[in-house]
Amino acid sequence: MNIPLNSIGVGKYAEVNNVIGGELMCKKLMEMGVNKGNVIEVVRNDAGPLIIKVGEMRLVLGRGMAQKVMVKEV
Amino acid sequence: MSKELVIALAGNPNCGKTSLFNTLTGSKQHVGNWPGVTVEKKEGKLKVGDRKIKVIDLPGTYSLGAYSEDEVVARDFILKDKPDVVINVVDSSNIERNLYLTMQILETGAKVVLALNMMDEARNKNIEINVDKISKALNIPVVSTVATKGEGINELIKEAIKIGDAKENGLYKIDYGNDVEKEIKLLQEALSECAVSLEYPESWTALKLLENDEYIKKYIEKKENCGNINEKLEKSIENLTVAIGYEPDAFIIDKRYEVISEVIQSSVKKEIIRKESTSDKIDKWVTHKWFGIPIFGIIMFTMYQVSMTFGNGFLGGKVDDACSALGEWAGNTLTNIGTPELLKSFITDGIIGGLGSVIVFIPMIFTMYFFISILEDSGYMARAAYVMDRLMNSIGLHGKTAVSLIISGGCNVAGIMSTRTLDSRKDRMVAILINPFVSCSARLPVYALFAGAFFSGKKIGIFDQGGIVIFSLYALGIIVAILVGKFFSEKVFKGEESYFILELPPYRIPTAKSIFIHMWEKSQHFIKKMSTIILGLVIIVWVLSNLPGGVEPGSKDSLIGIIGSAMAPIFKPAGFGTWQAAVSLITGIGAKEAVVSTLGTVYGVGEENLTTIIQQAFTPLSALAFMVMSLLYCPCAATIGAIKRETNSSKWALAAVVYTCVIGWIAGVLVYQIGKLLGFS
Numbered sequence: 012m013n014i015p016l017n018s019i020g021v022g023k024y025a026e027v028n029n030v031i032g033g034e035l036m037c038k039k040l041m042e043m044g045v046n047k048g049n050v051i052e053v054v055r056n057d058a059g060p061l062i063i064k065v066g067e068m069r070l071v072l073g074r075g076m077a078q079k080v081m082v083k084e085v
Numbered sequence: 086m087s088k089e090l091v092i093a094l095a096g097n098p099n100c101g102k103t104s105l106f107n108t109l110t111g112s113k114q115h116v117g118n119w120p121g122v123t124v125e126k127k128e129g130k131l132k133v134g135d136r137k138i139k140v141i142d143l144p145g146t147y148s149l150g151a152y153s154e155d156e157v158v159a160r161d162f163i164l165k166d167k168p169d170v171v172i173n174v175v176d177s178s179n180i181e182r183n184l185y186l187t188m189q190i191l192e193t194g195a196k197v198v199l200a201l202n203m204m205d206e207a208r209n210k211n212i213e214i215n216v217d218k219i220s221k222a223l224n225i226p227v228v229s230t231v232a233t234k235g236e237g238i239n240e241l242i243k244e245a246i247k248i249g250d251a252k253e254n255g256l257y258k259i260d261y262g263n264d265v266e267k268e269i270k271l272l273q274e275a276l277s278e279c280a281v282s283l284e285y286p287e288s289w290t291a292l293k294l295l296e297n298d299e300y301i302k303k304y305i306e307k308k309e310n311c312g313n314i315n316e317k318l319e320k321s322i323e324n325l326t327v328a329i330g331y332e333p334d335a336f337i338i339d340k341r342y343e344v345i346s347e348v349i350q351s352s353v354k355k356e357i358i359r360k361e362s363t364s365d366k367i368d369k370w371v372t373h374k375w376f377g378i379p380i381f382g383i384i385m386f387t388m389y390q391v392s393m394t395f396g397n398g399f400l401g402g403k404v405d406d407a408c409s410a411l412g413e414w415a416g417n418t419l420t421n422i423g424t425p426e427l428l429k430s431f432i433t434d435g436i437i438g439g440l441g442s443v444i445v446f447i448p449m450i451f452t453m454y455f456f457i458s459i460l461e462d463s464g465y466m467a468r469a470a471y472v473m474d475r476l477m478n479s480i481g482l483h484g485k486t487a488v489s490l491i492i493s494g495g496c497n498v499a500g501i502m503s504t505r506t507l508d509s510r511k512d513r514m515v516a517i518l519i520n521p522f523v524s525c526s527a528r529l530p531v532y533a534l535f536a537g538a539f540f541s542g543k544k545i546g547i548f549d550q551g552g553i554v555i556f557s558l559y560a561l562g563i564i565v566a567i568l569v570g571k572f573f574s575e576k577v578f579k580g581e582e583s584y585f586i587l588e589l590p591p592y593r594i595p596t597a598k599s600i601f602i603h604m605w606e607k608s609q610h611f612i613k614k615m616s617t618i619i620l621g622l623v624i625i626v627w628v629l630s631n632l633p634g635g636v637e638p639g640s641k642d643s644l645i646g647i648i649g650s651a652m653a654p655i656f657k658p659a660g661f662g663t664w665q666a667a668v669s670l671i672t673g674i675g676a677k678e679a680v681v682s683t684l685g686t687v688y689g690v691g692e693e694n695l696t697t698i699i700q701q702a703f704t705p706l707s708a709l710a711f712m713v714m715s716l717l718y719c720p721c722a723a724t725i726g727a728i729k730r731e732t733n734s735s736k737w738a739l740a741a742v743v744y745t746c747v748i749g750w751i752a753g754v755l756v757y758q759i760g761k762l763l764g765f766s
Contacts, residue, residue, distance in 0.1 A: 029331075029335070030335075034582070035152060035299070036152075036508055036509075036584045036586065038150070038152075038297075038334060038335075038338070039147070039148075039150065039152045039508075039586065040586060041335060041338045041339075042147055042148040042150060042185060042338055043147050043148075043182065043185075043586070043588075044181070044182045044185070044342075046335075046338055046339055046342060047335075047339050048339075048342075049342075054365075054368075055372060057374055058374075058475055059471070059474050059475035059478065059484075060471060060474055060475075060484070060585050062368075062372060062471065062589065065182070066179060066181050066182055067178055067179040067182075067210070068179055068182050068588060069364070069368075069588065069589035069590075069591075070586065070587070070588055070589065071467070071470070071471045071474075071484075071585060071586070071587040071588075071589060072585065072586060073474075073583070073584055073585030073586070075582070075583070075584070075585075076584055076585060076586060
C-alpha cells in the first residue's frame with residue numbers, strides 16, 4: 012500500500028513508488044535520487060522538515076514535499 | 086605550439102570540485118560573473134610542459150536541468166561554448182547519485198573525463214570501485230583522485246589533454262526504448278526545419294523537450310519556423326504517456342537511473358552496512374529537536390564574540406596604532422619639507438584620517454569570514470538551515486533564509502547572492518528584500534565609534550554597556566528583517582508554494598588552504614571597496630568641504646556644509662539634526678563605512694579625536710538614534726545593485742530604498758522621542 016513519506020517513522024526504511032504532483036521541484040527531487048525503487052531511510056521526522064537518507068546522501072525535505080513522495084514501508 | 090586547452094569542471098555540490106580546482110590552478114585564479122547572471126564564474130590557468138590550460142569551474146549542480154540559474158549556466162557552457170574537455174568530478178562515496186549528472190553530460194556529446202574523487206572516503210566506507218570497468222561501461226577515461234591530497238591529479242590532466250586533442254569522440258547514448266526513441270526522432274526531424282538558428286544539438290533538444298524542460302520550451306517558442314513544434318510535442322507526450330503508463334519526463338529520469346544501476350552493479354562492490362557514520366553521530370546532537378537551536382546559538386555567539394574581541398579589539402587595535410603613527414609621521418614629515426597647508430590637510434585629514442578610520446575594521450572582517458568559511462566548508466551551514474527552519478517557519482519564512490541572514494552579517498551583497506539556494510520565487514524575493522536590515526560588518530565601524538564614545542566602560546551587571554548596545558542593534562536588525570519578511574510573505578507574495586530540498590553533506594574537516602582561499606575571496610572585495618568607492622568618497626567629501634575657495638575647511642559655509650544643512654532638518658526629530666550627521670548619512674549610501682570616514686573628514690580629525698568630538702556633538706540618546714538609523718536606512722550602493730540584479734527588477738530595488746529609509750527614519754525618531762519621554766538625554 013502506498014503512503015506518503017511523512018507518515019513513516021524515524022529509523023524505518025521505505026521504498027519509493029512515485030512522486031506525485033508535476034511541479035518542477037518534484038522532478039528535481041527525482042533527479043537527486045528520490046525515484047522509483049530507491050530505498051529511503053527516515054532519520055528525523057518531527058515537527059519541522061524531514062531528514063532522509065537516500066544511499067549515502069542525507070537530504071532535508073520539507074513536509075509539503077514529503078507528502079508528495081509515495082512509498083511503502085520495507 | 087598547440088592551442089590553449091579549455092577544461093570545464095562539472096560536478097555535484099560537495100563533491101570536492103572546488104578543492105580540485107584549487108589544486109589544479111593554485112593561486113592563479115580569477116573570480117568574476119557569468120555574463121548576464123550573478124552566478125560566480127571561476128577561471129584558473131596552469132601549464133603542463135609548454136601546454137597552456139585554462140580551467141573553468143562550473144557551478145555545482147545535481148543535474149543539467151533548468152531548476153536554477155546555476156544549471157542553465159553549466160549546461161550552456163558545455164553546449165554552447167564547447168570546452169575541449171569536461172572533467173566530471175564525482176564523489177566516489179556517493180557514486181550512484183553523482184553519476185546522474187555524468188549521464189546528462191555524456192548526452193550533450195561533450196568529451197568527458199571522469200574524476201572519481203574522494204576515493205579515500207569511499208575506501209573508508211568499504212566501497213570498492215573498479216575503475217577499468219566503469220571506464221569500459223561508460224566508454225570514457227576514468228581516474229581516481231583525492232583532490233585534497235593531490236592524488237591522481239597528474240594522471241587526470243594527462244588524460245584530459247589526451248582526450249582533448251583526440252579527434253574522435255566516442256558517442257555515448259542511452260537507449261530509452263523504442264517508444265521514446267521514435268518520438269525523439271520525430272521531434273528531431275521537426276527541429277531540423279529550424280535548425281539553422283538552433284544553438285543546441287537537435288537530438289539533445291528533442292530529448293529535453295520530452296523531459297518537459299521549461300527553459301528549452303521557451304527557447305524554442307522564440308525561434309522562427311519552430312512554431313508548430315509545440316503541437317507535435319504535446320502529441321508526442323500524449324502518445325508516450327499512453328504507451329509507457331506515466332509521464333515521459335519521469336520515465337526518462339528512471340531510465341537514466343536504471344542505466345546507472347547497471348554500471349554500478351558491474352563495477353562497484355559495496356558492503357551494505359546500516360551503521361551510524363560519524364556524521365550521523367554528530368547530527369544526532371546538532372539537528373536534535375531541543376539541542377539544535379541552542380547549539381546554533383552558541384556557534385553564532387562565539388563567531389561574533391571572537392570577531393569583536395580578537396578581530397576588532399586585538400588585531401584592529403594594532404592596525405589603529407599603526408594608522409595613528411602613520412598619520413603623525415606623515416604630518417611631521419610634510420611640515421618639515423614645507424608642504425603647503427592645503428595638501429597637508431588633504432593627506433592627513435582627508436586620506437589618512439578618512440580611510441584610516443575604516444581600515445582598522447579590516448581584521449574584524451577577515452576574522453568573521455574566517456568563521457563563515459569554516460561553517461560552510463565543514464558542512465554545518467546546511468544543518469543551520471534545517472535547525473532554523475522550524476523557527477523561521479512559524480513566522481512564515483524559510484530555513485535557508487536564516488542562512489542568508491547569517492551570511493549577510495558579513496556583507497549584505499553576499500547574503501543576497503546566497504538566496505539563490507532558495508527554490509521558490511516567493512521565498513527568494515522575501516529573503517532578498519529583508520537582507521539589507523541585517524547588520525553587515527561595514528556597519529560595525531559606526532557602532533564601534535558611537536558605542537565606544539558613549540557606552541563602553543560602563544557596566545550593567547557583568548556586561549559592558551557598549552557590548553550590549555551593539556548586540557541589541559544586531560538583534561534589532563534581525564527583528565525588523567523578520568517583521569518585514571512576515572509582512573511580505575503574508576501580504577505581497579501570498580499563496581505561492583514554498584519548497585525545501587537541501588542536501589546535508591557529510592561533515593568534513595576543512596583544509597587550512599581551502600579556508601584561506603575562501604576567506605580571501607570573500608573579504609578581498611572589502612579591500613577593493615576601500616581603495617575605490619571609499620577612497621573616492623573620502624576625496625569628494627574633502628574637496629566639497631574645502632570649497633568654495635577661501636572658506637574655513639569643513640565649516641557650515643563650505644559646499645558640504647550647505648548640502649548637509651539643507652538635509653539636517655529631516656533628522657531633527659531623531660535628535661541628530663547637525664549638518665555633519667546628515668552628510669555622513671548621505672555618503673553612507675555609497676558605502677556604510679563612509680559614515681565614519683566622512684565624520685572623520687568633516688570634523689578634520691583622526692579616529693582618536695573623533696571620539697571626543699562625537700561626545701560633544703551627540704548625546705547618548707541621539708547617538709543611539711543615529712546608530713539605529715545607520716543600521717536600517719538605505720542599503721549601500723552595492724546592495725541596491727544586488728537587489729536589482731537578483732530580483733531582476735528596478736522597481737523592487739527602488740522600493741527597497743524607499744521602505745528602508747522610511748523604516749530607518751521612523752525607528753530613529755521613535756528611539757529618540759520615547760527615550761526623551763522616559764527622561765533620558
